[in-house]
Amino acid sequence: MGMMYSHTATIKEALMAVAKIAITLERDILGELDRLVRRHVFPNRSRAIQEAVREKVTRLSVNRLARECAKLDARSEQSLAEEGISGEGVAWPEY
Numbered sequence: 652m653g654m655m656y657s658h659t660a661t662i663k664e665a666l667m668a669v670a671k672i673a674i675t676l677e678r679d680i681l682g683e684l685d686r687l688v689r690r691h692v693f694p695n696r697s698r699a700i701q702e703a704v705r706e707k708v709t710r711l712s713v714n715r716l717a718r719e720c721a722k723l724d725a726r727s728e729q730s731l732a733e734e735g736i737s738g739e740g741v742a743w744p745e746y
Contacts (some may be wrong), residue, residue, distance in 0.1 A: 674700070 676684070684699055693699035 684696055687693050687699055688695060693702070
């Protein structure tokens with residue numbers, strides 16, 4: 652069952668564009684979330700969920716970068732790097 656909860660906006664939130672959404676959580680997860688709020692780990696449910704989503708999105712981005720880097724050929728990249736180093740005395744073209 653999804654419910655919307657209201658909270659007082661912090662200065663940072665007031666400066667950022669935010670949107671209210673309704674989400675559905677399993678009861679046990681909601682219980683854990685409420686325990687974290689009661690223990691003052693987070694000021695409110697919204698902040699806890701915002702931070703969790705932000706961390707997950709960041710982690711996915713980092714993992715994507717790692718996957719893309721794994722596709723690179725180390726010898727080819729080393730060769731390109733060495734080519735750039737040997738040409739350091741060459742002036743950059745003007746734009």
